[in-house]
Amino acid sequence: MMEYRKLPRGTETISVIGLGNSSTGTAGETETEAVVAMAVENGINYFDLAASDAVPFEAHGRAVAGCRDQVYFQVHFGADYRSGTYGWTLKLEDIKRSVDWQLKALKTDYIDFGFLHCIDEEADLKEAETAGTIRYIKELQEAGVVRRIGLSTHTPVIANKLLDTGILDMLMFSINPAYDYRHGEYAVGEVDERQALYRRCEAEGVGISVMKAFSGGQLLSDATSPFGKALTEYQCIRYALDKPGVLTVLPGVRNREDLKRILGYFEASPEETDYSVIGSFAPAEAEGSCVYCNHCKPCPAGLDVGLINKYYDLAKAGDALARDHYANLEKKASACVGCGHCDRRCPFHVVQTERMKEIQEYFGA
Ligand code: SF4
Numbered sequence: 354m355m356e357y358r359k360l361p362r363g364t365e366t367i368s369v370i371g372l373g374n375s376s377t378g379t380a381g382e383t384e385t386e387a388v389v390a391m392a393v394e395n396g397i398n399y400f401d402l403a404a405s406d407a408v409p410f411e412a413h414g415r416a417v418a419g420c421r422d423q424v425y426f427q428v429h430f431g432a433d434y435r436s437g438t439y440g441w442t443l444k445l446e447d448i449k450r451s452v453d454w455q456l457k458a459l460k461t462d463y464i465d466f467g468f469l470h471c472i473d474e475e476a477d478l479k480e481a482e483t484a485g486t487i488r489y490i491k492e493l494q495e496a497g498v499v500r501r502i503g504l505s506t507h508t509p510v511i512a513n514k515l516l517d518t519g520i521l522d523m524l525m526f527s528i529n530p531a532y533d534y535r536h537g538e539y540a541v542g543e544v545d546e547r548q549a550l551y552r553r554c555e556a557e558g559v560g561i562s563v564m565k566a567f568s569g570g571q572l573l574s575d576a577t578s579p580f581g582k583a584l585t586e587y588q589c590i591r592y593a594l595d596k597p598g599v600l601t602v603l604p605g606v607r608n609r610e611d612l613k614r615i616l617g618y619f620e621a622s623p624e625e626t627d628y629s630v631i632g633s634f635a636p637a638e639a640e641g642s643c644v645y646c647n648h649c650k651p652c653p654a655g656l657d658v659g660l661i662n663k664y665y666d667l668a669k670a671g672d673a674l675a676r677d678h679y680a681n682l683e684k685k686a687s688a689c690v691g692c693g694h695c696d697r698r699c700p701f702h703v704v705q706t707e708r709m710k711e712i713q714e715y716f717g718a
C-alpha cells in the first residue's frame with residue numbers, strides 16, 4: 354500500500370515513492386506509457402521529468418490524461434528536449450521554449466512543481482539570477498502556471514543559498530549513504546553539512562524529492578559499491594525516507610518489471626529494509642550520530658529511540674513543530690531506564706544512555 358507525505362507548506366500529499374525518468378526512455382514510448390499507467394494504478398502521484406531524452410513526455414501526457422489533477426509533474430527549467438535528447442541550458446530564451454515544448458508534449462497547461470534545474474555551481478546560480486530565470490519562474494507562479502517552486506542541485510551550499518531566499522517549496526537532492534559518507538561523483542559537502550541541510554529543509558517546511566537514491570546503481574553491487582558491499586534498493590529507499598525533510602524518493606525505472614520490483618518495497622520486511630549495515634563502513638565523522646535507523650529496537654521501556662533523536666535534532670535546528678511532536682510522544686527520554694540495550698545494538702556507536710539524559714534536559718521531559 355502506497356504511503357503519502359504532505360507538502361509542509363501546501364495541501365499536496367505526495368507518494369513516498371515517485372517516478373524518476375532517467376531510464377524510462379530506453380524502453381520506448383509504449384512501455385513508458387505502460388509504466389506511468391502502472392505507477393498511477395499503484396498510487397504513485399509524483400513524476401519527475403528530468404529525463405535522459407524526449408521519449409517520456411508524450412507518454413506521460415497520454416497516461417495521465419484522465420487523472421491529470423491527481424498527479425504532480427516536477428518540470429525542470431533548464432532541461433531542454435527540443436533536439437530529442439537531454440540538453441542543459443542557462444539561457445532564458447531556450448528555457449522558455451523548452452518549457453513550452455514540455456507542456457505541449459505533456460498535454461497540460463500548468464506545472465505542479467517548477468524546478469530551477471541542476472544548479473551546482475555558484476556561477477550558474479548567478480547566471481540564473483542575471484538571465485532572469487528565477488524571476489521568470491516566479492512570474493509563472495503569479496500567473497498560476499507554476500504552482501510550486503523547486504530547485505535541483507547536488508550542492509548543499511547552493512541549496513542553502515536558495516533556501517535563504519524563501520522561494521522554495523521543494524528541493525531535489527541526491528541522497529544515499531555513499532554521497533552522505535563522501536563517496537562518489539556527487540558526494541558534495543561534509544557529512545554534517547549534508548545532514549544539517551536535510552534538517553534545515555524539515556525545519557523550514559521545504560520538502561525534499563530524492564534523486565540518485567542508489568548512487569546511479571553503483572550501490573547495488575559489491576563490485577561497484579564504494580563500500581565494497583552492495584546495498585539493496587529497499588535499504589536505499591528506507592535510508593532516504595528516514596532523512597528529515599524527505600517526502601519522496603524517485604527511482605529511475607526502465608520498464609514495468611523494474612517498477613514492480615520497486616513497489617515490492619511496501620511488502621518488504623523490516624529486516625529487508627534495515628540499512629544499519631552502513632554503520633560498519635561509515636567514516637569517523639558519522640560515528641556517534643544517530644541516523645534514526647531504529648536498528649536498536651526494541652527498547653524495553655517502549656521508547657522510539659530514532660524518533661526521539663530526530664525530534665531533538667530538528668528542534669535544535671529551529672523546527673518549532675518538532676517540540677510539539679516531542680511533547681505528544683507517549684514515551685519521552687525521561688522514561689529511559691538506562692539499560693544500555695540500544696548502546697550495544699547501535700552500529701553507529703551512539704551512546705543513547707547519555708544522549709537520553711541530554712534530550713530530557715533539553716525538552717524538560
Ligand atoms: S541509536 Fe543507533 S541504532 Fe538506534 S536509531 Fe540511532 S543510529 Fe539507529
Ligand code: SF4
Binds near residue numbers: 688692
Ligand atoms: S538505554 Fe534507554 S532508550 Fe536505550 S534501550 Fe534502554 S531504556 Fe531504551
